[in-house]
Structure formats: C-alpha cells, structure tokens
C-alpha cells in the first residue's frame with residue numbers, strides 16, 4: 426500500500442481544508458446552537474465536487490476515489506461534524522445510484538446530487554423496530570399495475586426533510602419464501618412523492634445541524650422504474666453501501682478528534698496554573714501523546730480501508746476495523762479534550778463541549794461498535 430497522495434487526492438484535501446477553514450469553521454458553533462441545516466455551505470461543497478467525490482465525472486462527480494473522499498471528510502468534520510455527516514450520506518447515495526442504477530436512474534439523479542441542485546440525498550434503511558437487524562424490516566412494497574406501492578415507517582433518516590432523492594429499502598418478498606434479508610428490495614423515492622410524509626426533526630445530543638427525521642410511507646406510489654438493482658437484491662446493496670459508509674464515518678470521527686486535539690494543544694499552552702502552562706505538566710503531556718498516537722493509528726486504518734476499496738480489493742473487515750477503532754478513539758480524545766480544558770471544557774464558549782456531543786453518535790450510526798466487532802470477529806473466526 427502506497428500512502429503517498431496523488432495529485433488529485435492532494436488537491437481535494439487542500440481544497441476541502443481551505444473551504445472548511447475559511448467558510449465552515451466560523452459557522453460551526455452557530456449551526457450547532459441554532460440546529461441550523463447548513464444549506465449554503467452544502468451548496469459550496471457541491472461546487473467544489475465534494476458531494477460526489479467517488480462518482481465519475483460523466484455523472485457529475487469528481488471521480489477522485491475513496492482516499493480523496495476520506496481526506497475531504499476529515500477536513501470538513503474538523504470544522505463541522507453536522508455538515509460532514511450530511512456530506513457523507515449524500516456521497517453514499519450518489520455512489521449507490523452510480524453503482525447499481527440503470528442509465529436512466531444515473532442520468533436523472535447523479536448530476537443533481539453532485540451539483541447541489543438537490544441539497545442532499547438520504548439513505549432510508551433503519552426502522553423503529555429494525556436497527557442493527559434490518560432483517561426484521563416491516564416496510565413493504567407491493568406491485569400495483571406498473572407501479573410499486575410502499576407502506577411503512579423509517580426512523581433516523583439523515584437529511585430526510587431536505588433530500589431530493591432517497592434510497593429506500595422495503596420488503597418485496599413474503600417472509601416465508603424469503604426469510605430474513607432475502608426478500609428486501611431497494612427503491613429511489615423523490616421528495617414530494619404523494620404518500621411520503623416527513624416526521625419532525627429529532628432533538629439530538631450532537632450533530633444538531635444535521636437533519637434527522639422519521640419517514641412514513643402511506644400507500645406511497647412510485648413508478649416501476651424506481652426499483653434500484655435487482656428485485657429482492659436490496660440487502661446486498663445496503664451492505665455494500667454501509668461498508669463504504671463506514672470509511673466516511675471513520676473519517677468524520679478523525680476530523681472531530683483532530684479539532685479537539687488542536688484546541689487542547691492551544692489551551693494547554695495558554696492556560697496557567699501553579700504559575701506554569703498546564704502543558705508543562707506531565708499529566709497533560711501524556712494525554713496529548715496518547716491522543717496524537719491514537720489519531721495516527723485511526724488515520725492509517727482508515728486509509729488502508731479506503732486504499733483497498735479504491736483498488737477493487739475486499740475491504741469490509743478493514744472498514745469495520747477502521748470504524749470501530751476511529752470512532753472509539755475519537756470519543757476518548759474528545760473526552761480528554763474536555764478534561765484538559767477543565768471547567769471551560771464543560772461550557773459552550775469552548776468547542777470542546779460540542780466535539781464531545783458531536784462525536785458520540787459515530788459509535789452508533791452506520792452500524793454500532795458492537796456490530797463492527799461482530800463483522801471483525803466473524804472474519805477472525807473464519
């Protein structure tokens with residue numbers, strides 16, 4: 426594995442860093458405080474090609490691959506975790522459509538997702554009763570003439586109220602013939618489709634600028650052409666998308682942790698107790714040393730998973746390893762950052778408090794830490 430960045434990867438990283446520092450970071454605290462969906466910032470990201478980093482240029486994307494995408498995510502998340510998760514899901518939706526869509530589906534949706542004509546895309550897999558175990562999904566889609574009729578409920582859907590198009594999973598086969606995940610198919614549902622009802626936004630602990638809603642499908646009719654991929658082949662699509670998505674969430678966690686580390690270093694130099702900067706105490710230095718080391722390890726695991734994906738190699742186990750390690754280390758780092766800030770880490774005046782709230786969810790979504798360990802253990806046990 427060669428970790429030297431090629432010209433495109435370095436360019437994407439630089440561009441994302443510049444935009445994140447100049448435009449996103451100054452807004453991040455207000456986005457959090459006001460629970461404000463970052464519409465104009467997302468448009469700017471789209472103009473830079475960052476809403477479809479892995480999608481080919483023919484479909485409006487940057488065609489820069491997963492390493493570039495992971496680097497861009499880290500930069501955006503360093504500035505604002507809410508913006509980063511919205512970017513992550515939109516990239517994932519674009520990649521899914523590009524990989525499994527018909528020519529007509531790709532032509533209809535990919536350019537709009539990439540260009541920002543759609544503020545975001547959404548990925549609707551989870552349900553009130555089906556989280557870690559999507560096999561118990563209750564949403565159904567039944568054929569009616571030349572249409573599909575979707576009924577059911579989805580839960581926790583990122584950008585659900587803002588997405589131009591959603592990838593929606595529904596059961597198309599009866600449970601007896603198609604047990605578990607075998608009778609599940611995937612559909613593309615456009616915003617505003619009659620029968621698609623958007624629930625109220627969740628009042629979250631962190632990533633408060635991202636939009637998280639429930640969706641109700643009440644006899645929601647979509648054309649036959651809305652089926653994405655093969656009939657009953659939806660679970661495979663979900664798993665492939667989530668493998669890639671885990672690289673995105675690892676990168677989000679790394680970005681948040683980098684911000685927490687940088688602010689901790691600054692604070693440790695500035696804050697004096699016992700007539701000395703707290704940076705001079707070994708207790709602070711050891712915390713910082715662990716933070717730097719763990720961050721590097723998480724970055725390397727994430728780059729390896731991204732590199733494998735870019736090179737067409739299996740990367741599912743490596744993506745899970747990156748996700749569980751990066752998200753758990755980022756939680757440790759953000760917690761240490763609050764500790765280094767003392768009482769000031771516990772109030773909104775300093776960003777350490779926001780980072781700790783934002784980072785918590787990275788161990789939950791795109792598969793909890795426990796689910797990642799199941800994937801890794803399965804592979805370890807052969």
Ligand SMILES: Cc1cc2nc3c(=O)[nH]c(=O)nc-3n(C[C@H](O)[C@H](O)[C@H](O)COP(=O)(O)OP(=O)(O)OC[C@H]3O[C@@H](n4cnc5c(N)ncnc54)[C@H](O)[C@@H]3O)c2cc1C
Pocket residue numbers: 514547548549550551555556557558580581582583584629637786789790791792793794795796
């Ligand atoms: C802010 C936010 C945004 C989200 N965005 C999206 C989105 O855009 N699209 C989408 O489809 N979903 C989304 N999700 C849903 C997310 O993926 C789920 O919350 C997650 O998969 C866990 O499902 P659950 O919440 O139902 O928890 P459960 O599956 O009920 O799990 C509860 C606990 O039990 C543990 N557990 C479950 N099964 C096992 C097992 N076999 N072994 C050991 N432990 C187990 C879990 O790890 C967890 O600790 C989002 C969630 C949040 C909070």
